Amino acid sequence: SHKSSKREWKPLEDHSCTDVPWLLLFILFCIGMGFICGFSIATGAAARLLSGYDSYGNICGQKNVKVEGIVNSGLDLTHKKYVFFLDPCNIDLVHQKIKSIALCVSACPRKELKTLADIQKFAETNGSTLCSYELQPSEYTTDPRAAKLCPKYPVPESAPIPFFHRCAPVNISCYAKFAEALITFVSDSSVLHRLISGVMTSKEIIMGLCLLSLVLSMILMVIIRYISRVLVWILTILVILGSLGGTGVLWWLYAKQRMSAGALETQIAKDNLQALLIYAIAATVFTVILFLIMLIMRKRVALTIALFHVAGKVFIHLPLLVFQPFWTFFVLILFWTYWITVLLFLGTTGKHPVPNEEGFVEFRMAGPLKYMWWYHVVGLIWISEFILACQQMTVAGAVVTYYFTREKRNLPFTPILASVNRLVCYHLGTVAKGSFIITLVKIPRMILMYIHTQLKGKENACARCMLKACICCLWCLEKCLTYLNQNAYTATAINSTNFCTSAKDAFVILVENALRVAAINTVGDFMLFLGKVLIVCSTGLAGIMLLNYQRDYTIWVLPLIIVCLFAFLVAHCFLSIYEMVVDVLFLCFAIDTKYNDGSPGREFYMDKVLMEFVENSKKSMKEAGRGGGAEGRELKPMVGADEE
Numbered sequence: 001s002h003k004s005s006k007r008e009w010k011p012l013e014d015h016s017c018t019d020v021p022w023l024l025l026f027i028l029f030c031i032g033m034g035f036i037c038g039f040s041i042a043t044g045a046a047a048r049l050l051s052g053y054d055s056y057g058n059i060c061g062q063k064n065v066k067v068e069g070i071v072n073s074g075l076d077l078t079h080k081k082y083v084f085f086l087d088p089c090n091i092d093l094v095h096q097k098i099k100s101i102a103l104c105v106s107a108c109p110r111k112e113l114k115t116l117a118d119i120q121k122f123a124e125t126n127g128s129t130l131c132s133y134e135l136q137p138s139e140y141t142t143d144p145r146a147a148k149l150c151p152k153y154p155v156p157e158s159a160p161i162p163f164f165h166r167c168a169p170v171n172i173s174c175y176a177k178f179a180e181a182l183i184t185f186v187s188d189s190s191v192l193h194r195l196i197s198g199v200m201t202s203k204e205i206i207m208g209l210c211l212l213s214l215v216l217s218m219i220l221m222v223i224i225r226y227i228s229r230v231l232v233w234i235l236t237i238l239v240i241l242g243s244l245g246g247t248g249v250l251w252w253l254y255a256k257q258r259m260s261a262g263a264l265e266t267q268i269a270k271d272n273l274q275a276l277l278i279y280a281i282a283a284t285v286f287t288v289i290l291f292l293i294m295l296i297m298r299k300r301v302a303l304t305i306a307l308f309h310v311a312g313k314v315f316i317h318l319p320l321l322v323f324q325p326f327w328t329f330f331v332l333i334l335f336w337t338y339w340i341t342v343l344l345f346l347g348t349t350g351k352h353p354v355p356n357e358e359g360f361v362e363f364r365m366a367g368p369l370k371y372m373w374w375y376h377v378v379g380l381i382w383i384s385e386f387i388l389a390c391q392q393m394t395v396a397g398a399v400v401t402y403y404f405t406r407e408k409r410n411l412p413f414t415p416i417l418a419s420v421n422r423l424v425c426y427h428l429g430t431v432a433k434g435s436f437i438i439t440l441v442k443i444p445r446m447i448l449m450y451i452h453t454q455l456k457g458k459e460n461a462c463a464r465c466m467l468k469a470c471i472c473c474l475w476c477l478e479k480c481l482t483y484l485n486q487n488a489y490t491a492t493a494i495n496s497t498n499f500c501t502s503a504k505d506a507f508v509i510l511v512e513n514a515l516r517v518a519a520i521n522t523v524g525d526f527m528l529f530l531g532k533v534l535i536v537c538s539t540g541l542a543g544i545m546l547l548n549y550q551r552d553y554t555i556w557v558l559p560l561i562i563v564c565l566f567a568f569l570v571a572h573c574f575l576s577i578y579e580m581v582v583d584v585l586f587l588c589f590a591i592d593t594k595y596n597d598g599s600p601g602r603e604f605y606m607d608k609v610l611m612e613f614v615e616n617s618k619k620s621m622k623e624a625g626r627g628g629g630a631e632g633r634e635l636k637p638m639v640g641a642d643e644e
Contacts, residue, residue: 009505009591011404011494011605015422018498019429026386026432033342033379036372040345049344052083052165053102056133057361060104060165070361072133080104082160084130084167086151101149101360105130108167113155116141130155195558202559205546213539213567217574220531221322224578225312228305231527236294243287250280299617300519306613307520307589308527311581313607317408318398320416321581325573328391332384339380346372381442385435389485393431394419395577396490396584403588404494404605422493430492433499434485441481445474484510486580490587509590516586524582532571539567 040046051061056072058064061081066074087100107128113119123129123137131140132149140146156169199206224231254276257269315321356362397419405411412418423431452467484503487510491502510517543563547556589610596602604611 015426016496017426019433022433023429037342054104055101055360077104080106082165082167108158108160109155112157199558206559209543209563210566213570216535217571225309228308231530235526243290247283247287250283254280297519300516301523304520304523306609307582307585309609310607314581331387382439385438389431389435392486393423393489395580397422397493399581399584400493430499441478487587490584513590528575535571536564536567540564
């Protein structure tokens with residue numbers, strides 16, 4: 001074929017740098033992210049965020065500059081290091097801030113102060129004045145302004161939040177009330193308290209069950225290759241029973257309606273009858289199509305099972321693959337923490353203190369700074385996608401090394417570290433480019449979703465419907481691109497070609513094996529989904545048995561939901577790695593069968609299990625009377641089997 005004459009696939013023979021300009025672009029972008037962070041710290045945002053500031057624009061714990069037109073600004077607050085809110089529980093849900101005068105004080109009240117006299121006593125003994133700056137401690141009980149300028153009492157016992165010098169009430173009940181305000185549907189607040197106390201009392205059990213879900217996921221990774229055949233049969237039987245049952249019920253309803261409608265010749269009865277007939281016919285057609293698809297796919301299911309089997313072996317040879325999600329997750333958490341910190345800095349950046357309606361100071365962003373937010377948001381998406389793509393590339397590199405090493409004894413000591421090393425030395429540009437393409441699709445989708453939420457109240461059904469359609473299309477495009485990217489990374493790992501060439505090569509191979517790709521994605525995904533369900537159900541069952549000692553059934557709900565969610569997330573992380581490995585193996589297998597035929601000098605690289613599958617497809621082709629010389633010699637199960 002002209003394709004192979006143009007450029008052979010040379011697994012792992014030479015390594016060259018790919019997509020260097022994109023790497024440079026990505027580095028420049030990251031420098032820009034760093035610049036935003038540096039800028040926000042330089043403009044005093046970091047000091048304002050960490051040390052805190054009062055309602056008059058003074059930063060606590062330092063000397064301040066006077067702000068025009070604001071009383072009490074420009075004070076020397078070197079000894080007053082903590083921010084104290086006069087009414088800490090008055091939270092404005094719309095603007096997500098505390099609606100209260102904030103002051104700088106030298107110490108937080110460590111015990112509850114019930115009256116103004118207590119506040120005065122606290123000020124005299126501890127030297128920490130909790131009322132506004134213009135009142136002297138001696139005037140607290142006498143001055144009429146005290147009602148407005150002093151804290152709302154009883155003043156709750158507070159402690160400073162570590163690192164952020166803010167006094168926060170020790171008893172979080174007022175914030176729990178704020179949480180209850182969010183959860184309006186819990187009309188009876190005692191239920192919420194019972195739920196939260198239920199979680200607190202059974203936290204050891206929750207931790208234990210989360211560990212159990214981890215262990216179960218690891219065990220499933222090892223066993224899935226032995227039970228994949230069973231899972232396929234379960235899936236087939238379920239699909240057959242489901243479709244037959246549904247069709248049967250519809251026909252039965254139609255017959256029953258037909259019998260009873262003999263007496264009642266009303267228009268509604270006729271319409272109902274016709275609708276049922278249409279449904280029943282549609283269901284029958286659907287069932288027939290489904291059965292035909294299953295007949296066509298039955299050969300390809302064998303390949304899925306074989307690939308799952310080999311994937312299980314890969315995990316035994318490369319046990320470190322299992323921990324791949326942990327590293328990715330850890331790096332993502334670090335990056336997100338950094339991102340949120342800078343976001344908070346940006347929130348307090350604004351060089352310009354602006355007096356608001358009540359005469360207090362707010363800091364507002366001015367001019368071009370507003371666009372930093374957008375840059376920062378793009379950074380969040382691109383860099384997160386970059387980290388995920390690095391994981392895909394690492395996994396692909398390791399699996400490719402495993403597949404194309406004839407003697408498994410000659411594998412590098414840790415193929416994963418070798419793969420990371422290759423990624424960092426040669427292929428970071430490719431990963432940056434791939435993740436950028438995903439970002440390009442994600443951002444318009446997010447903007448459209450934002451517009452869609454803004455239009456919620458407006459009754460323009462047509463516009464909202466069109467938006468929904470656009471969002472769906474973009475989502476589908478994103479999913480397809482993610483799948484293509486993953487295969488492009490595999491091609492890059494095999495051939496050291498740049499992103500576009502790799503994507504094109506991978507796409508050609510995938511199109512040649514379209515039916516197999518469909519089978520592996522449908523059957524394989526469903527098997528993995530069954531695996532997830534299995535883990536969640538086992539964890540949930542264990543949870544019910546362990547929580548059984550608590551007779552109060554309302555308390556069960558929250559711990560069980562938490563545990564099941566955690567189990568699902570863990571299972572999803574592990575099994576998504578499994579899915580990646582299966583996809584990479586499939587591409588390697590497709591390339592292997594395309595360019596090798598088992599003759600001397602062109603031996604297969606594949607595993608024994610896959611060899612058996614290839615031998616079987618050869619046999620079935622010969623039996624089909626197509627054992628022509630060329631067809632028999634040059635094994636093309638890829639195209640051959642797909643014509644059956």
